[in-house]
Amino acid sequence: MRVLLIEDDESAARYVKRALEESGHVCDVLSDGHDGLFHASRERYDVLVVDRMLPGLDGLALVRALRATDNRTPILFLTAIDGVDDRVEGLEAGGDDYLVKPFALSELLARVNALGRRPQHQPVDTVLRVGDLELDLVQRTARRGGTPIALLAKEFRLLEVLMRNQGRIVTRSMLLERVWDFHFDPQTSVVETHISRLRAKLDRPFPQPMLHTVKNAGYCLRPAR
Known part of the structure; x- marks a missing residue:
């Protein structure tokens, strides 16, 4: 699968990117919310992994903007914010899943793979x-x-x-x-x-x-x- 990771923590980004690529995925990494929105809107990805707290444009605003354009790419929020209200807010903004830091790589990979198997309700070339x-x-x-x-x-x-x-x-x-x-x-x-x-x-x-x-x-x- 092709995954876009939008994460401003360089260490965490390297950690996740390596795990995804070792599992056979292609992973692009961006650290700014505006850049993430631009690429997610114009490139085709199977899954987006988005941090809640991003410079430029926060993760919630990024996801709301994508969903407003009818972009249905599955999105996994990856964040240190673990309150119930925060998780609900992320899901209602358009996120499909939510993983709290620190996390096990095996769980991250399982969640990404599960999201990648979901139908995306987008026009499909026959x-x-x-x-x-x-x-x-x-x-x-x-x-x-x-x-x-x-x-x-x-x-x-x-x-x-x-x-x-x-x-x-x-x-x-x-x-x-x-x-x-x-x-x-x-x-x-x-x-x-x-x-x-x-x-x-x-x-x-x-x-x-x-x-x-x-x-x-x-x-x-x-x-x-």
Whole structure:
């Protein structure tokens, strides 16, 4: 998942960011409320983790502003304020969950994962496109340059994840979580095997490749040049 963490405590931000990334998530970090509102409004995230007390614009105002624009991204408040009234205020402002500092990383990760599984009631593209590649999520079909590509179920899901992250590196851990629902490394070659099969169908019949291996990082799908 792609997570935006808005936290002005540098130590806490590093701590949370490392935990999220070690669990296979992509985590962007901002320390100012105004910057957080700007990025959350213009970028697509799966979950927002927002501190209540922020410089520039406090967390409550940030969340209220987002909800006023009908942004339905799930939001977890992360804060040292632990009064019942404060928790109620945060939830009524538009937060989906509330975690009080200090917290256990395992609980934070569980809450983020739970929020990421919730439907967001946002318009969903039913056809993904990257260059001359098309993936129809309703008809479950794939085409490149108008040529049909026959994909097995896991290959289809793998390609969907790569297309939704076009131009960005997708790590092995991210693929294990999003395609196979593994939240640990099973120490098998399942990812590499499926990437090889997908590349054979997606790239080898065509003059220019789209699926690239980034050494020691992961995989990246981008339009053919």
